[in-house]
Amino acid sequence: MGFSVKRRDFLGLVGGGAIGAALSPAPWKGLDDIAIWTQNWSWKPRLPRGPVEVAFTHCGLCPAGCGLKVRSVGGNPVSIHGVPGHPSSTGFVCALGLAGRYFSYHPSRIVEPTIVGTSGQRRGISRKAAVRQLGDWLDKARSGGGHGSVAILDNHPGRVRSLAYRGWLATLDGVHIKGLREDTPINRLRTMLDGPAPELGLDIARARTVLSFGAPVLEGLGSGGAGAHLRGRSDTEKPYIVQIETRPSRTARGADLWLRIAPGTETVLALGLANILVSEGLYDKEIIAQQALDLDGPGGYRELVARFSPKQVSRITGIDAATIKKVARRFASGPAVVIPGVDPGGGPLSAEAQTAAFSLSLLNGDVGRPGGVVARRAIPQEGQLADTVELADVPDGSIRLLIVDGAAGGCAMPTSLLKRKLNPSEGRVVSLSPFERSALHGADLVIPSTTPFENIDEAGVPIDAPVDSMGLTVPSMRAPDYSVDSLSVLSMVAKSSVVPTITELLRGRSDRIHAGGRGSVFDPSKGESVPLTEFQTNGDLWRALMGGGLWTDTSAAFTCPPFRLMGANAAIRDRLPQALEQPSTADRQAREIVLMPFGWRDAPGDGPLPPVMAKLFRETRLRLDSRFATICPKTAGELGFAQGDKASIKTSLGSITVEVVLDPAVVDGVVHVAVGPSTEAFGDASPGKGDQPLDLPSCKNDDCWRVIPAKMLEVVS
Amino acid sequence: MILTQRRTTILFFIIGLVVAMLAGWIAVPAALYESIEQPLGFSHVVHTSDDAGMECDDCHHLTSEGGFAGIPKIAVCVDCHEEAIGTSVDELKLVEEYIKPGREIPWLVYARQPDNAFFPHVRHTRLAKIPCEQCHGDHGQTETLRPLKRNRFTGYSRDIWGNDFSGITTSPPFSMKMSDCVDCHRKRGVRDSCLACHK
Ligand code: SF4
Numbered sequence: 001m002g003f004s005v006k007r008r009d010f011l012g013l014v015g016g017g018a019i020g021a022a023l024s025p026a027p028w029k030g031l032d033d034i035a036i037w038t039q040n041w042s043w044k045p046r047l048p049r050g051p052v053e054v055a056f057t058h059c060g061l062c063p064a065g066c067g068l069k070v071r072s073v074g075g076n077p078v079s080i081h082g083v084p085g086h087p088s089s090t091g092f093v094c095a096l097g098l099a100g101r102y103f104s105y106h107p108s109r110i111v112e113p114t115i116v117g118t119s120g121q122r123r124g125i126s127r128k129a130a131v132r133q134l135g136d137w138l139d140k141a142r143s144g145g146g147h148g149s150v151a152i153l154d155n156h157p158g159r160v161r162s163l164a165y166r167g168w169l170a171t172l173d174g175v176h177i178k179g180l181r182e183d184t185p186i187n188r189l190r191t192m193l194d195g196p197a198p199e200l201g202l203d204i205a206r207a208r209t210v211l212s213f214g215a216p217v218l219e220g221l222g223s224g225g226a227g228a229h230l231r232g233r234s235d236t237e238k239p240y241i242v243q244i245e246t247r248p249s250r251t252a253r254g255a256d257l258w259l260r261i262a263p264g265t266e267t268v269l270a271l272g273l274a275n276i277l278v279s280e281g282l283y284d285k286e287i288i289a290q291q292a293l294d295l296d297g298p299g300g301y302r303e304l305v306a307r308f309s310p311k312q313v314s315r316i317t318g319i320d321a322a323t324i325k326k327v328a329r330r331f332a333s334g335p336a337v338v339i340p341g342v343d344p345g346g347g348p349l350s351a352e353a354q355t356a357a358f359s360l361s362l363l364n365g366d367v368g369r370p371g372g373v374v375a376r377r378a379i380p381q382e383g384q385l386a387d388t389v390e391l392a393d394v395p396d397g398s399i400r401l402l403i404v405d406g407a408a409g410g411c412a413m414p415t416s417l418l419k420r421k422l423n424p425s426e427g428r429v430v431s432l433s434p435f436e437r438s439a440l441h442g443a444d445l446v447i448p449s450t451t452p453f454e455n456i457d458e459a460g461v462p463i464d465a466p467v468d469s470m471g472l473t474v475p476s477m478r479a480p481d482y483s484v485d486s487l488s489v490l491s492m493v494a495k496s497s498v499v500p501t502i503t504e505l506l507r508g509r510s511d512r513i514h515a516g517g518r519g520s521v522f523d524p525s526k527g528e529s530v531p532l533t534e535f536q537t538n539g540d541l542w543r544a545l546m547g548g549g550l551w552t553d554t555s556a557a558f559t560c561p562p563f564r565l566m567g568a569n570a571a572i573r574d575r576l577p578q579a580l581e582q583p584s585t586a587d588r589q590a591r592e593i594v595l596m597p598f599g600w601r602d603a604p605g606d607g608p609l610p611p612v613m614a615k616l617f618r619e620t621r622l623r624l625d626s627r628f629a630t631i632c633p634k635t636a637g638e639l640g641f642a643q644g645d646k647a648s649i650k651t652s653l654g655s656i657t658v659e660v661v662l663d664p665a666v667v668d669g670v671v672h673v674a675v676g677p678s679t680e681a682f683g684d685a686s687p688g689k690g691d692q693p694l695d696l697p698s699c700k701n702d703d704c705w706r707v708i709p710a711k712m713l714e715v716v717s
Numbered sequence: 718m719i720l721t722q723r724r725t726t727i728l729f730f731i732i733g734l735v736v737a738m739l740a741g742w743i744a745v746p747a748a749l750y751e752s753i754e755q756p757l758g759f760s761h762v763v764h765t766s767d768d769a770g771m772e773c774d775d776c777h778h779l780t781s782e783g784g785f786a787g788i789p790k791i792a793v794c795v796d797c798h799e800e801a802i803g804t805s806v807d808e809l810k811l812v813e814e815y816i817k818p819g820r821e822i823p824w825l826v827y828a829r830q831p832d833n834a835f836f837p838h839v840r841h842t843r844l845a846k847i848p849c850e851q852c853h854g855d856h857g858q859t860e861t862l863r864p865l866k867r868n869r870f871t872g873y874s875r876d877i878w879g880n881d882f883s884g885i886t887t888s889p890p891f892s893m894k895m896s897d898c899v900d901c902h903r904k905r906g907v908r909d910s911c912l913a914c915h916k
Contacts, residue, residue: 005729012726016733023734024741025883029749032878032894036871039831046832052784079916 050074056083056524056548058459059097060452060473062410062602063156063181064224065459066093067524067550070101070476077101077453077476082225085527087552088465092225096602099610103451104477106608108436110448111482122446127484130447134403135493137428137445138172141400144426148175149400153418155179155409157388159458160505161487165405168490168499169386176388180347180411182221183463185340187390188354189373191569192362194293194562198375204230204464206371207239208334211273211327213266213349213357215341217241218251219601222464227251239337242327244269247598247630247672248665257327260667262318263594264707266340266349267579269324270356272313274305276328277363283332284365291562292362301359301565304576318585318667335371336364343706344411345599345675345694350704351392352575359565368560375558376461376468379512392703394421405486406432406449407457412604412675414694414705415442416653432486435608449486454479456502458509459550470513471550472506507542513551514538522550585668592669593635595649595710597694599675609677617677629658629673629712632666639712646715649673651708657715671712746882750866750875756823757815758807761857769797773849773857785838788824791815825865827876828853828893835916845905854890 021027052073059066067086071079080098082091103109113130114122125133141149150172152165157178166176178184190197204210204226210217218227218241230238231254243255244266252258261269277283278301288295295301310321317324340357342348349357366372391413400423419442422429431443434451449455452473459471491499500508513519513532520529521544532551535541545551566573600623603609609617617625624630629647641647645660649671658673666672675694694705764771776789794816801812815822830836841847850856866875878884879892886892895914902909 006722006725008722008726009729012728012730013733016730016735017737018733020734020737021741024738024745026741026745029745029878029882029884033749033868033870036831036873040871 048074048076050076055474055476057474057476058471058548058550059093059100060457060459061096061100061103061408063183063460064089064220064222064410064462065471065473066097066224067091067471067522067548068093068097068100069524069548072476075477083524083527083548085522086225086524087522087529087550088223088225088462088469090223090225090229092220092223092229094220094224094602095613095616096610097224099612100453101477102610102612103435103608104453104480106435106610108608109451110434110436110446111480113445113447115445116443127447127482130445131489131492133445134430134447134489135495137401137430138493140426141428142172145398145400145423147173148394148398149423150174151177151394151399151402151421153177153179153391153402153404154388154407155405156181156407156460158461160509161405161407161457161502162388163381163383163385164487164490164500164502164505166385166388167383168494170384171494172386174386175394176386177391177394178388179405179407179409180342180391180413181409182215182342182344182411184342184348184390185354185358186373186463188340188351188567189358189361189367192355192358192563192565192567193367193560194564194568197561198378198556198558199468200367200373201376201461201466202337202339202464203335203371203374203466204239204337205466206335207337208371209331209336210239210241211331211336211338211357211360212241212243212245212251212255213270213338213340213353214243214245214247214249214343214346215339216249216251216344216601217243217339217341218254219249221339221341221601222462224462226462226464240330242330246596246667246670248663249598252665257323259317259319259323259327260665262316262585262667263596263670264350265317265579265582266353267356267576268308268313268316268582269319270353270360271305271308271576271579272310272317272324273328273331274301274356274359274363275308275313276310276325277332277360278302278305280328282329283363287365287560288363291560292565293562294564294566304566307577307580312580315584315586316580316582331360332364335366335369336361337366337372342411343598344601344604345597346706347411347413347597348704349706351569351572352579355567355569355572356576356579362560362563362565365560367563368558370466374466375556376466377518377553377556379468379509379516391417391421396420397423397427399423400426400428402427402429404429404431404433404443406434408452408607410601410604412599412607412694417703417705418442432489434483447489448483449489450479450483453477454483455485456506458506465552467519467555468553469550470509470545472545472548474546474548506545510542510545510551511538514541519551519553521545522552524548524550593631593639593671593710593712594669595651595708596670596672596706597675597708598672600677603677604675607676613677624661624674625677626656626674627659628661629671630661630663630666631671631712632664632668633662635666635668635670636660636662640714641712648713648715650711650713655713671710742882749868749870751869752864752866753825754864755825755862757811757862758805759862761859765857777849779839779842783837783839788826791819791821794822825874827865827874829874830877830893831873833915834895835914845907851889851891852893 050073055070057068057070059068066089067083069081069083070077082093084091112124113127115125116122151174154162154165154176169176186200215221218231220227241255242257243252244259244261245252246263310324313324314321338357338361340349340354361367361373399421429443430445432447432449434449453476456475457473459473461469485502487499487502517533519532521532522529566576616623641660643662647660648655648657776793778786780786798811798816801808877893879886899909
């Protein structure tokens with residue numbers, strides 16, 4: 001009898017094998033290994049191994065310049081922490097700074113120079129060709145235009161890099177333009193002082209009252225840690241914060257008093273407060289008698305504010321007269337800081353609102369007194385420097401070549417504003433940004449620069465720092481070959497002038513500080529400061545700064561010079577009384593709304609965001625991005641909108657589509673839309689992807705886009 | 718006839734079952750892991766003996782930052798082995814190939830976790846008071862260093878899955894898979910969210 005294998009035997013063998021395999025760990029282990037294997041493909045990037053190092057530096061992602069402790073493995077940063085005891089940031093790091101190391105790998109990183117060709121398409125070119133092109137445009141701009149035909153827009157003015165820009169521009173008869181920053185309004189105060197004024201800072205920590213016109217005081221204004229510090233202080237220690245704002249921002253909700261003001265009526269409120277100070281004699285009579293140049297007489301300040309009675313002011317601002325009186329009396333009870341805030345997305349207040357607000361500081365005798373506006377001592381500079389001007393002061397159509405510095409200034413501004421300043425036929429824009437941004441689509445040439453963690457630079461001096469300081473953004477990672485330092489670009493095109501390197505400039509400032517012998521140096525590894533005099537040589541100070549140290553100056557006595565309460569600018573003075581011509585809140589037409597763009601302090605505009613921020617915006621909606629419009633239910637009801645509806649917001653320049661979010665805390669008649677980020681387009685800044693409300697505003701002559709008349713319409717699908 | 722046929726089928730079934738089980742329990746583990754010798758022989762016992770008088774944390778200590786210094790660098794070995802002590806092959810190799818040229822010894826780490834896992838030794842040993850042996854076994858009592866068994870597929874050390882291929886370990890050293898971490902965290906009422914270990 002022969003042995004033959006039947007189909008059934010074969011099935012038996014397979015069945016037995018299957019059950020046998022299932023009774024062994026092999027399949028389960030196999031599944032586990034496959035899962036791991038899929039995460040460990042050989043082509044996946046891997047963290048290099050290597051020595052673990054801890055270094056100290058400063059954050060260069062915004063002008064707050066927080067102290068950072070960076071832990072690296074094999075030369076690659078893997079974690080970032082704050083530095084406890086740091087004199088300005090006090091251990092604070094914001095969400096952006098914490099994830100700052102991701103920026104070097106960001107998908108919107110520009111990896112080669114690009115130029116807009118004749119067809120209008122952007123194409124890549126070599127760095128050599130890009131520099132040659134920049135040189136040609138520079139020659140053309142100089143030969144065809146006069147003073148100011150070449151300009152640099154510096155998003156982080158005040159650094160030694162800015163001095164190098166100004167030195168270079170001086171040889172070209174060019175202008176250095178200050179980008180918008182949260183400390184921009186303080187220059188308005190300087191223009192109100194008669195004669196040369198020093199650098200000014202706000203002494204928030206010692207103030208009795210903070211009068212904030214929409215400034216993000218508790219969200220990290222100035223030195224990032226200050227807001228956290230203020231929130232953590234007991235009521236008896238911290239200043240009384242009055243927040244004047246239409247939006248229920250974090251500061252508004254956390255302030256001691258939130259004045260929900262009608263949109264665009266800050267000038268009226270400031271002059272109304274001045275009315276009470278003057279009429280009740282609550283101002284600093286000695287200083288005003290000695291230094292005020294325009295209090296009395298026809299057309300004087302006294303005459304102006306007399307028209308802003310509490311009743312009138314209440315009618316226009318929507319804030320009741322008793323509260324206005326209460327705030328004025330509180331304000332006059334001690335040193336106070338007034339902050340005509342720059343919103344990171346909504347921009348500055350109008351020039352007259354800033355003037356009216358700072359007139360309160362002058363009335364109260366706060367300029368030059370601790371807890372008010374204090375002066376910072378200057379470190380002497382050498383060489384001839386081009387003037388620094390505000391963008392608003394640049395004549396329209398005057399710039400033939402605009403170079404935009406790649407630093408992050410912390411504030412967004414409408415592209416239309418820049419475009420207006422360019423010569424309509426020959427104006428060229430060269431951007432040195434390391435990242436693709438929708439705002440860059442107007443740039444004719446892009447030469448990618450380094451990110452803040454790759455290059456040495458000077459960290460900022462925050463608005464609330466009462467004294468000057470110097471800290472360095474010491475690089476914690478290697479800059480890729482395709483990026484270049486902005487000063488290297490200038491030195492490549494500079495034919496006759498010599499552009500110093502950033503290290504030479506920083507070293508020079510450090511040496512001058514050492515020669516001055518003032519102040520102290522904070523050592524982040526020990527968490528303590530030592531007097532500068534203990535540093536024997538200038539090399540010792542430089543090493544301390546390179547180790548993440550921070551030099552801080554001593555405070556300077558400053559006597560307030562003569563001043564003009566209505567400012568020196570005749571046009572602004574003339575506009576001040578016109579503030580009373582605004583309609584009262586009761587007269588506001590139903591269906592009439594204003595768009596008030598705003599920005600998140602660490603994520604304004606369309607700049608790159610680290611992936612972890614997606615949690616804040618896209619996944620949890622803890623923060624609303626530019627796809628949402630916040631409006632009060634009453635206004636929404638009048639306009640026929642409900643929660644979650646799609647709406648089209650139209651201004652004279654175009655429209656954006658948003659989702660309606662109802663919030664009873666928003667002031668009636670206002671719709672708030674965040675200026676970025678566009679989380680729909682994370683990492684994608686191609687045209688149309690990053691629809692920003694800032695593409696919409698039509699700026700008034702004073703370059704203010706805070707309040708924009710708009711219509712809100714149903715989206716017809 | 719039918720009975721015979723059924724017997725044959727059962728026989729095939731049993732053959733399949735046994736072969737698959739043998740493969741699953743013995744052949745697959747043997748084939749899955751490659752065995753890699755350590756670069757140098759090393760006896761923990763000799764070092765911790767009364768003669769040498771060393772303690773575990775002379776070499777495997779926590780840094781002042783709270784991190785774990787892991788395997789010592791030759792800077793530690795050089796204190797005693799600047800010149801060869803004895804004439805063993807390993808001793809001569811240590812001095813000639815590593816100490817004199819200043820080269821670090823490329824030790825193979827049995828407990829290496831993937832890069833995306835954050836494991837602070839200080840919290841586990843000081844705060845949770847978990848003995849080192851729980852994960853690493855009684856390493857301090859070994860005469861030699863066993864070869865590293867590396868998974869050909871994933872590159873992981875066998876110690877992560879656990880020495881027992883079934884994945885069921887009842888006595889130390891316990892396996893160090895993510896599920897083990899999660900189980901232990903849950904048992905002790907410690908946070909077990911993703912971000913606790915994957916920062
Ligand atoms: S506040 Fe500015 S400087 Fe500070 S961590 Fe954030 S981005 Fe960096």
